[in-house]
Structure formats: C-alpha cells, structure tokens
Amino acid sequence: MKYIYYALLLSGLAITIIRWRRLDRSLRLFAPLYIAILVTQAIYDKQATPDEMRKVVFVYHINQAVGTTLLFSYYYLLLAKNRLGKLIWVALALYLVYFTAYFIRFPAVFLKFDPIDFVVEGAFITLFSLYYLIELYRSQEQVRFFSYPHFWFAAGNLIFYSGASFFMGFALTLSKSNKALYTQLMPIAEVLNLMLYSIYIKGLLCPSPEKRPN
Amino acid sequence: MPFAGEEAKLTILLGTAIILLFGIAVVALLTIFQKKSQLNQKEKEILKETYEKTILQAQLEIQEQTFSVISGEIHDNVGQILSLAKVQINIMQESNDLNKAMLDHVKDNIGKAMTDLRDIAKGLNSERIRLVSLHRVVEEELNRINNTGAFTTRLCFEGTERPIENNKKLILFRIIQECIQNCIKHAHASEMQVSFVYQANFLNVCIMDNGRGFEVSGLLSDSAGLGLQNIKRRAWLAGGETLIASRLNEGTSITISIPYE
Numbered sequence: 001m002k003y004i005y006y007a008l009l010l011s012g013l014a015i016t017i018i019r020w021r022r023l024d025r026s027l028r029l030f031a032p033l034y035i036a037i038l039v040t041q042a043i044y045d046k047q048a049t050p051d052e053m054r055k056v057v058f059v060y061h062i063n064q065a066v067g068t069t070l071l072f073s074y075y076y077l078l079l080a081k082n083r084l085g086k087l088i089w090v091a092l093a094l095y096l097v098y099f100t101a102y103f104i105r106f107p108a109v110f111l112k113f114d115p116i117d118f119v120v121e122g123a124f125i126t127l128f129s130l131y132y133l134i135e136l137y138r139s140q141e142q143v144r145f146f147s148y149p150h151f152w153f154a155a156g157n158l159i160f161y162s163g164a165s166f167f168m169g170f171a172l173t174l175s176k177s178n179k180a181l182y183t184q185l186m187p188i189a190e191v192l193n194l195m196l197y198s199i200y201i202k203g204l205l206c207p208s209p210e211k212r213p214n
Numbered sequence: 215m216p217f218a219g220e221e222a223k224l225t226i227l228l229g230t231a232i233i234l235l236f237g238i239a240v241v242a243l244l245t246i247f248q249k250k251s252q253l254n255q256k257e258k259e260i261l262k263e264t265y266e267k268t269i270l271q272a273q274l275e276i277q278e279q280t281f282s283v284i285s286g287e288i289h290d291n292v293g294q295i296l297s298l299a300k301v302q303i304n305i306m307q308e309s310n311d312l313n314k315a316m317l318d319h320v321k322d323n324i325g326k327a328m329t330d331l332r333d334i335a336k337g338l339n340s341e342r343i344r345l346v347s348l349h350r351v352v353e354e355e356l357n358r359i360n361n362t363g364a365f366t367t368r369l370c371f372e373g374t375e376r377p378i379e380n381n382k383k384l385i386l387f388r389i390i391q392e393c394i395q396n397c398i399k400h401a402h403a404s405e406m407q408v409s410f411v412y413q414a415n416f417l418n419v420c421i422m423d424n425g426r427g428f429e430v431s432g433l434l435s436d437s438a439g440l441g442l443q444n445i446k447r448r449a450w451l452a453g454g455e456t457l458i459a460s461r462l463n464e465g466t467s468i469t470i471s472i473p474y475e
Contacts, residue, residue, distance in 0.1 A: 130240065137244045137251075144252075145245050159237035167230045174222065181223055188230060 001190055002045070008197035009038050015204045022208040026077035027149060029070050030200065036066045058110050061103065061117060068095060068121045071157070075128040078150060084131055091124055113175065115168040122165025129158035152203030160196040164189060265451045269381050272388035272448070276343065279391055283358065284334050292330045299323040343387055344380050349410050352390055356408060359394065366405045373412030378474050382452045386419065386472055389445050393421040393468050396441060401425025401466060415473055416454075422467040427460040445470075 013034035020028065040063035047053040072092040079085045099117050103110040132154045136143065145151040167188055174182045302320045306313055336342060343351055349369065356367035378386070390408065397406050403425030411418040442458060445468065449456040454472035 126237075133241065133244050137248050145248055155241040158241060159234060162237045163230050163234035166233045167226065170226045170229065174226070178222065185223065185226060188227075192234075 001187070001194070004194055005190070005197070006038075006041070008194060008201065009034055009041070012197055012200050012204060013038065015201060019204065019208075023149075023204070024208065026074050027153075027204070029074050029077075030204070033067060033070045036063050036070075039063075054112065057113050060113070061099075061110055064117045064121065065096060065099065068092070068117075068124075071121070071125055072128075074153070075125075075132065078132055078154075079128070079135070082135065084128070088128065095120065095124070115172055119165045119169045119172070122161040122168070125157050125161040126165065129154040129161065133158065147206050149203040149206040149208075152199050152206065156196050156199030156203065159199075160192050164192045167192070261451070265381075268448055268451050269384055272385050276384070276388055276391065279395075287330065287334055292327050292334070295323045295327040295330070299327070343384055347375060348378060348383050348387060349375070351387060352408055352410075355391065355394065356406075359398070359406075365398070365403065368405070368407040370407060370409035371412075372409065375410075376412050376417070376474055378417055378472070382454075382472055382474075385448050385452045386417075386454075386470065389448055389470055390419060390421060392441060392445055397421070397423045397425060397466075401427075403465065416471045417474060418469060418471050420467055420469045422465060424465040427462045427464050427466050429462070430458050430460050 013031060016023065016028070016031045016034065020031075040059050043056055043059050044053060047056055069092060072088050072095075076085055076088040079088065099120075102116075109116075132150070136145075136148075136151060136154070143151070167185075171182055171185065171189070174185070299320050302316055302323070306316055306320075349371065353369050356369055359365050360367045394406065394408075397403050401423045403423035406421070406423040409420045409422075411420070446456045446458075449470050449472065452472050454470055457469040457471075458466070459469075460466040
C-alpha cells in the first residue's frame with residue numbers, strides 16, 4: 001500500500017510539473033502540496049523503530065499547517081470573486097493562530113499523534129468543496145464536469161475530507177482507549193488517501209480550465 | 215468501556231461509510247442535475263435556432279408572395295391602364311383636334327396608375343409588416359382578394375388592439391397568408407373571413423371559409439397535410455397553439471392563439 005501511495009504522490013507531482021504551463025494558478029499550488037506530503041512521509045518512513053517514528057510525529061503537524069494553507073489558498077483562488085472568498089482568509093488566520101497557540105499551550109500534543117488539526121481542516125475543506133461544487137453547478141457556465149479539473153479536486157476533497165475527518169475524529173478517541181482496534185481500522189484512512197490522490201491525478205490530466213464560477 | 219470491541223468498530227465503519235456515501239451522493243446528484251441542465255440548455259438553443267430560421271423563412275416567403283402579387287398587379291392593372299392611356303393619346307394625336315373629355319379620361323387613368331404604383335411601392339417595403347398593425351396588413355391582403363371578384367372576404371375584430379412582438383407578428387402574418395392561399399387554391403370556397411380576437415394574454419386569429427372541407431385527422435397524418443403541419447409547427451415555435459376544424463362540404467376554420475410577448 002505504501003508503494004502505491006508513493007507512486008500516486010510522485011505521479012501527481014510529475015504531472016503537475018510537466019503540465020505546469022497548462023495549469024492555472026490555483027492548480028499549481030498542488031506542486032508544493034505534493035512536495036510537503038512526500039517529504040513528511042519520507043521523514044516518517046526513514047525512521048527504523050516505532051520509538052524513532054514517534055519522535056518525528058511533529059513533522060505531521062507542520063505538514064498539516066502547510067497543507068491547510070495551500071488548500072485554503074486553492075479555494076480562495078477558486079472563490080476569490082465570491083462572498084466566501086474573503087472569509088477563507090479569515091478562517092485560515094483563525095486556524096493558524098488557534099493551533100499555534102494550542103501547540104504552544106500543550107507542547108506534548110505537538111509531539112504525539114493527535115489529528116485534531118486535521119479534523120478541523122477537514123471540516124473547513126468539506127464546507128468549501130461543497131460550496132464550490134454548488135456554485136459550479138449554479139454558475140450556468142457550459143462546463144463539462146468530468147473534463148473540468150476543479151470539479152475533480154473539489155469532489156475528491158469533499159468525499160475524502162468528509163469521510164476522513166469523521167474517521168480521524170473517532171480514531172483520535174479510539175487510539176487512547178483501544179489501540180488494537182485503532183490499528184485494525186487504520187487502513188481505512190490509507191485507502192481514502194489513495195482514493196484522493198487518484199482523483200487528484202484525474203483532475204490534473206483534464207484539459208486546462210478556461211472558465212470558473214464567480 | 216467506550217469504543218471497545220465490535221460495537222465501536224461497527225459504529226466507526228458505518229459512520230464513515232454514511233459520510234462517504236453522502237459525499238459521493240452530493241457529487242453524483244450535482245453531476246446528474248448539471249447534465250440535465252446542459253441538455254435543457256441545448257434544447258433551448260436548438261429551439262431558438264429553429265425559431266430564427268422560421269422567421270427568416272417566413273420573411274422570404276412573404277417577400278416571394280409580395281413579388282408575385284406585385285408582378286400580377288403591374289401586369290393586370292397598371293399595365294392595362296397605361297396601355298389604355300397610350301391608345302387614347304394616339305387617337306387624339308391622329309384626330310388632330312383636342313378632345314377635352316378624352317384628355318380628362320387620360321389624366322384620370324394616369325392618376326389611377328400612379329396611385330396603384332404608390333400602393334405597390336408601399337407593399338414592397340419589407341419593414342411594412344413591422345410598422346403597420348397586423349390586421350391592417352391582413353385587411354389589405356383581403357381587399358386585394360376581394361377585388362378579384364372570385365371571393366367575398368370579411369375582416370372582424372373583437373377586443374382592444376394590442377401590439378404583438380415583431381417576430382411573432384411576422385410568423386403569424388405568414389400563417390394567415392398560408393391559410394388564405396390554401397383557401398384560394400384548395401378549398402373551392404366563395405367566402406372567407408378572418409377574425410381577430412384580442413384577449414388578455416393571447417391574440418386569437420381565426421381564418422374561416424365555406425369551402426369543401428376535409429378530414430382533419432387524415433390530412434394531418436399524410437404528406438398532403440404538410441402545409442397544415444407547417445402552420446401548426448410555426449405557431450408552436452412562436453409560443454402559440456393551432457386548432458384546425460373542418461367538415462366535408464361545410465368549410466374549414468383554423469384558429470391560432472399566440473401570446474403577445
């Protein structure tokens with residue numbers, strides 16, 4: 001599963017670089033996102049023992065902040081002319097300020113597996129994706145959904161973040177009370193990740209978008 | 215103990231599955247709705263295109279009809295009057311004395327020819343249908359037919375006249391012309407009547423004759439009824455409806471209801 005995960009991430013990055021000139025500004029944000037995820041995953045996988053792995057868990061939280069900033073920026077560029085556009089910056093600022101303060105207040109949480117920042121990010125991304133898809137539908141533009149990259153990104157994000165946030169929210173509690181069950185269910189998150197990055201690739205392979213909703 | 219055993223596993227699995235399905239359902243529904251909306255949009259565009267083609271076709275047909283009428287008018291009326299005037303002038307020239315009565319006659323004939331030519335010139339103006347009210351143009355058409363002596367025509371009104379959108383007016387006029395032509399060519403009628411009923415939202419135009427009539431259902435289903443089908447299709451494109459009623463040896467009535475806007 002790990003190799004498929006790497007293959008999807010590397011393919012996504014390669015396609016983004018190859019099609020760089022054909023991609024609009026918002027889609028180019030996925031290049032740094034892929035790099036951040038790849039670096040984080042590589043650091044984590046390089047650790048030989050579970051103890052060593054635990055020591056680098058904080059990299060996930062940093063990656064989380066980077067990923068959130070990039071995804072929020074992506075939705076801002078998509079919905080810039082929309083009422084929600086400006087609120088995205090406010091939401092991002094609140095998110096970053098809150099979690100910086102939270103991790104300063106509870107440094108122990110920063111050094112262990114705690115997907116609270118992912119769950120909050122997931123709630124926002126689900127909302128933005130849903131809003132964007134509805135706007136895309138209402139925009140009256142003759143955009144063919146299946147050959148429109150932003151449709152795939154928004155649809156993938158909606159499905160992944162709604163499911164994964166719910167799952168990780170429970171996983172957080174579960175990891176504290178029933179480690180065995182938590183380990184048993186973890187492949188769900190991995191499968192969801194594979195699905196998300198496959199959908200991203202489909203989106204990146206679509207013709208370059210010419211129109212977008214306001 | 216919270217989150218222990220099969221129950222917790224089931225809760226998480228079921229919850230995640232429901233949320234995932236919700237996401238998938240939203241995406242699927244939006245896709246389906248968008249496809250439907252695109253299909254509707256395409257249908258609307260096709261309809262608009264057909265409507266524009268119909269308007270163009272109606273314009274061409276009206277023009278053709280006008281040319282044919284004008285050619286007849288020039289040959290049968292103006293030509294005859296001017297020929298007569300020429301003969302009268304020749305007679306006066308040969309007789310060497312100035313016949314005042316004949317001169318007046320020539321003057322009258324030339325005046326009549328000029329009036330006829332002026333009327334023809336009016337008819338040649340392609341914008342005329344847009345500028346003049348519909349019943350006025352129909353009235354002229356009926357008068358012309360009446361003057362041939364082969365038919366007795368009548369124009370009736372009901373309600374207060376209301377303006378009708380120009381393209382619809384054009385299509386409606388062409389439909390009326392086609393109905394009148396059908397009366398002349400196929401109905402073997404001696405009388406025809408066109409009535410305008412201005413209702414609140416619709417204009418009803420009824421074209422009636424006392425001709426030989428036909429079997430409506432039979433004619434609409436075979437190729438001989440192409441003209442009638444064309445009338446129905448044109449009225450439909452203009453947002454209206456057509457009602458065709460006919461009885462053998464009792465005549466035919468075609469009623470077209472068209473909204474003003």
